[in-house]
Amino acid sequence: MMKNTSATEPFRSPGSARATIIDVARAAGVALSSASAALNDRPGVSDATRARIKEVAAELDYVPSMRGKSLSSQRAFAVGLVVERHPDVLEEDPFFGAFIGGIEESLSAEGYVLALLVTEDAQATHRRLVELVQGRRVDGVFLNELKVDDPRIALLRDLGVPTVAVNPAEPDFAFPAVHQDGAGAIRDLVHTLARLGHRRIAHVSGPDTYAHSAERLHAWQAAMRGEGLEADLVEDGSFTYEGGRRAAEILLTRDDRPTAVFCANDQSAIGFLNRAIEFGISVPDALSIVGYDGNRIGEFVKPQLATVQTSPRQLGREAARMLLDAVTGGSPEDVVLPEARFVLRGSAGRLRTP
Amino acid sequence: MMKNTSATEPFRSPGSARATIIDVARAAGVALSSASAALNDRPGVSDATRARIKEVAAELDYVPSMRGKSLSSQRAFAVGLVVERHPDVLEEDPFFGAFIGGIEESLSAEGYVLALLVTEDAQATHRRLVELVQGRRVDGVFLNELKVDDPRIALLRDLGVPTVAVNPAEPDFAFPAVHQDGAGAIRDLVHTLARLGHRRIAHVSGPDTYAHSAERLHAWQAAMRGEGLEADLVEDGSFTYEGGRRAAEILLTRDDRPTAVFCANDQSAIGFLNRAIEFGISVPDALSIVGYDGNRIGEFVKPQLATVQTSPRQLGREAARMLLDAVTGGSPEDVVLPEARFVLRGSAGRLRTP
DNA sequence: TTGAAAGCGATACCAA
DNA sequence: TTGGTATCGCTTTCAA
Numbered sequence: 206m207m208k209n210t211s212a213t214e215p216f217r218s219p220g221s222a223r224a225t226i227i228d229v230a231r232a233a234g235v236a237l238s239s240a241s242a243a244l245n246d247r248p249g250v251s252d253a254t255r256a257r258i259k260e261v262a263a264e265l266d267y268v269p270s271m272r273g274k275s276l277s278s279q280r281a282f283a284v285g286l287v288v289e290r291h292p293d294v295l296e297e298d299p300f301f302g303a304f305i306g307g308i309e310e311s312l313s314a315e316g317y318v319l320a321l322l323v324t325e326d327a328q329a330t331h332r333r334l335v336e337l338v339q340g341r342r343v344d345g346v347f348l349n350e351l352k353v354d355d356p357r358i359a360l361l362r363d364l365g366v367p368t369v370a371v372n373p374a375e376p377d378f379a380f381p382a383v384h385q386d387g388a389g390a391i392r393d394l395v396h397t398l399a400r401l402g403h404r405r406i407a408h409v410s411g412p413d414t415y416a417h418s419a420e421r422l423h424a425w426q427a428a429m430r431g432e433g434l435e436a437d438l439v440e441d442g443s444f445t446y447e448g449g450r451r452a453a454e455i456l457l458t459r460d461d462r463p464t465a466v467f468c469a470n471d472q473s474a475i476g477f478l479n480r481a482i483e484f485g486i487s488v489p490d491a492l493s494i495v496g497y498d499g500n501r502i503g504e505f506v507k508p509q510l511a512t513v514q515t516s517p518r519q520l521g522r523e524a525a526r527m528l529l530d531a532v533t534g535g536s537p538e539d540v541v542l543p544e545a546r547f548v549l550r551g552s553a554g555r556l557r558t559p
Numbered sequence: 560m561m562k563n564t565s566a567t568e569p570f571r572s573p574g575s576a577r578a579t580i581i582d583v584a585r586a587a588g589v590a591l592s593s594a595s596a597a598l599n600d601r602p603g604v605s606d607a608t609r610a611r612i613k614e615v616a617a618e619l620d621y622v623p624s625m626r627g628k629s630l631s632s633q634r635a636f637a638v639g640l641v642v643e644r645h646p647d648v649l650e651e652d653p654f655f656g657a658f659i660g661g662i663e664e665s666l667s668a669e670g671y672v673l674a675l676l677v678t679e680d681a682q683a684t685h686r687r688l689v690e691l692v693q694g695r696r697v698d699g700v701f702l703n704e705l706k707v708d709d710p711r712i713a714l715l716r717d718l719g720v721p722t723v724a725v726n727p728a729e730p731d732f733a734f735p736a737v738h739q740d741g742a743g744a745i746r747d748l749v750h751t752l753a754r755l756g757h758r759r760i761a762h763v764s765g766p767d768t769y770a771h772s773a774e775r776l777h778a779w780q781a782a783m784r785g786e787g788l789e790a791d792l793v794e795d796g797s798f799t800y801e802g803g804r805r806a807a808e809i810l811l812t813r814d815d816r817p818t819a820v821f822c823a824n825d826q827s828a829i830g831f832l833n834r835a836i837e838f839g840i841s842v843p844d845a846l847s848i849v850g851y852d853g854n855r856i857g858e859f860v861k862p863q864l865a866t867v868q869t870s871p872r873q874l875g876r877e878a879a880r881m882l883l884d885a886v887t888g889g890s891p892e893d894v895v896l897p898e899a900r901f902v903l904r905g906s907a908g909r910l911r912t913p
Numbered sequence: 914t915t916g917a918a919a920g921c922g923a924t925a926c927c928a929a
Numbered sequence: 930t931t932g933g934t935a936t937c938g939c940t941t942t943c944a945a
Contacts, residue, residue: 223693225938236916241940251914268693272630273938276921281626283674283696295656296871297855302649302656309677313687318696320637321675323663333667339577339622341922342637342672446859475859482861501651502856505800505829507836517650579922590932595924605930627922630937695938916945922937929932 224265225273233261244269275341284312284528285320285343289330289350295323297446297472299500300517304371307521308347315529331360338366344532347371347524348380351416367531369524374416378539381531383523385542387497388424390513391467393547394495395428398465401554403493407438407463409452409473415444421469421497438463442473449476457484457492465493465554471500471512478506478552489554499548508551515545578619579627587615598623629695638666638882639674639697643684643704649677651800651826653854654871658725661875662701669883685714692720698886701725701878702734705770721885723878728770732893735885737877739896741851742778744867745821747901748849749782752819755908757847761792761817763806763827769798775823775851792817796827803830811838811846819847819908825854825866832860832906843908853902862905869899 230240235258242249243258244267250258261267275281286308288301295301308319320343324330334357337343345367348357351374358379361368370382398406408425411418422439429436440455442448449468453476456463468474474496478488486492488508496503499514519542527537584594589612596603597612598621604612615621629635640662642655649655662673674697678684688711691697699721702711705728712733715722724736752760762779765772776793783790794809796802803822807830810817822828828850832842840846842862850857850866857864873896881891 226940227938237939238917238941239915242915245940247940249914254914266693268689270630270938271694271696272626272635273921274940276624276626276630276923277938277940279921279940290660295660296653298656299650299653302652305675306644306649306677313676313678313683316690318674318676318691320672321659322667322672323660324667329667335622336670337672339620341624341626446855479859479861501800502859505833505856506860507833580924581922591923592925592933593931596931599924601925603930608930624922627937628924629922630939631922631924633924633937914945917943919940919942921940924936926935927933929930 223270224262224267226267226269229258229262229265229267232265233258280532281342281344282316283318283320283343284525284532285322285334285337285346286349287322287324287330287334287337287346289324289327291325294445299502300498303517304349304521307518307523308525310518310522311525311529317529327356330357334360335364338364345369345528347528348373352414353416353419355416367528369528369531369537371520371524372417374420381527381537381539383520383527383540383542385515385520385545387421387513387515387545388427390545390547391421391424391497392428392431394467394511394513394553395425395432395434397547397549397553398467398493398495399432399434401465401493403463403465404434405438405461405463406434406465406467407440407456408436409440409442409449409456409466409468409477411444411469411473412441418444418469425467442468442470442477444470444473446472446476449473449478450480451476453477453480453484457481457486464491465495467495467497469497471496471498471503471510474510474512474552475502475506478510489552493554494552495547496552499545503550506552511550511553512548513545514548516542577624578616578621580621580623583612583616583619583621586619587612634886635696635698636670637672637674637697638879638886639676639688639691639700640703641676641678641684641688641691641700643678643681645679648799653856654852657871658703658875661872661877662879664872664876665879665883671883681710684711688714689718692718699723699882701882702727706768707770707773709770721882723882723885723891725874725878726771728774735881735891735893737874737881737894737896739869739874739899741775741867741869741899742781744899744901745775745778745851746782746785748821748865748867748907749779749786749788751901751903751907752821752847752849753786753788755819755847757817757819758788759792759815759817760788760819760821761794761810762790763794763796763803763810763820763822763831765798765823765827766795772798772823779821796822796824796831798824798827800826800830803827803832804834805830807831807834807838811835811840818845819849821849821851823851825850825852825857825864828864828866828906829856829860832864843906847908848906849901850906853899857904860906865904865907866902867899868902870896 230237243255348370368380426436440452442452496512503510523540530537584591597609702724722734780790794806796806853868877894884891
């Protein structure tokens, strides 16, 4: 309980400094070490003494200084997340809100805190990661949005910092990882589109620098082959609304334009959708569109966006749980979340009669 | 420059612990205090010694431990942001991405770090703020999304922690504040709607627990009076998509239903828009809709959402700048950003001929 | 069980 | 200008 700092406060005058563990020990008439043991539920104090010490601590509004605690215990009680994004892109993407919310669910229970940094490029990311880790500000970090040949992998290995990866491309990754597979959902959606009569299904990819761009691309290619279709229509959509529009401009002005498209994320899918409509192409009657992520904004557009529903919040929650395990000496097992699922909505269309 | 930990590392064997300032001092053949002064650009060391010390520090890959630094300097070099939101709502709202991006622009330049917490209710907010501040984890905090009679005001005052408020309701607030006014834009949009022929303009408000809900409501009321219109149609939209839909269900099934609506944020406006369309009400022909915030998602829907463009990123940048000033002993002046502007887009409609 | 004392890694004061 | 030393608030070992 938080007490107000009234004049009735024992052992501490109204405007005086915060109580330290020394004050607690003195007020309880015990040794410093006993106070520490009692307050941290370590053995070595009798139940009666422990209770009395805790009582006194509460009386004094004692809150341990994380500075002293960090220095002596060699732990920061904080973990770091470095997001390499242009701030404008950060605004457009709802992934992080949910992901961070999930992280917090795990961290707050353990008294940990999230240090969140936003950087604009790989160089800044490198610099701030070093600051964070070498500066002993955090006990562990999340490795998110992996790139192809991501330089952070070597850096974090060299730094020797506990790390948990989020959706790395390989199943056996350099660090413990949370993974949510989307290949099944992509197979489903391609199959559904094929059953709907589509033969020419394009893919609007993410930048090929990202590992998950490649992953989605390959899953799409495999799915197309599985349906006996040719996987030749690919255009970059940069994971952005504008990128989706640009991809639409290219793909939809071809003579043999696709009748369906699978976009690597929801933003680009919505860009594609809107540009298609502006071209006078009716969705889903003349064009089926499917996104990826399962953002809420997909429900806001008309027609509603068919998509692959992922679980950013669970991803965050599990990643944080694992990271806490790792920083306390554990060797967390990889976590595989239930597969992402294809969610059929208006933009994917209904049965086509050729 | 970051050097790898190869065997060529001087003064430090491959697997050994990080260098501390003691190692630097010893290696440079100077006293601990001289090393500290040199590395922090404090006076008291000759230029030659300083240069040599810095050189040695670089050789050793010395990065100061923020733990030691924090304890001795009585500063955390971190500031806190506690976001009280249900994680699902956090996902839907793009405000935070931009706001946090702005904060980072100011913080990273000064070597500060943002501690970001997400809480679900006022009680948790209180608890974690106390932890953060009393636990000496942060040097200052942001006070965001103010509520009416916000209990955090008294708490932060009692805690005596440097605080910067974001968009508080009153011009003279208990803490230094960044403010971006939207009243002018609301007057503009009401005027535009009136000029378009609208007489019955409704307002979909935010929860009345938020200070900015009241602010927008009052601005709308004043604007309506200014146009000689009655400000009687108000429905709560909870700042959410679903809330906007619910408000539409109530307002659009009235006999004297409004022909235009101003929603307190973009999410609720889009909910309203979609529900209206589902009712078969054509937007903007039979109904004009205006939102507030200027989220990108307003550009994704059809028709595009007219809105009031705010500047979350600048808000974050200025708030962080002020907070850094405050934690270093300054008394930052309030900052007033350029007013938010009304952005006319498709959903607001064109001239009506009665 | 309790208490004294040695760190943790920096800052900063005060003599030399 | 230098260098020794107390100090920040806590954890943890080791005797008593």
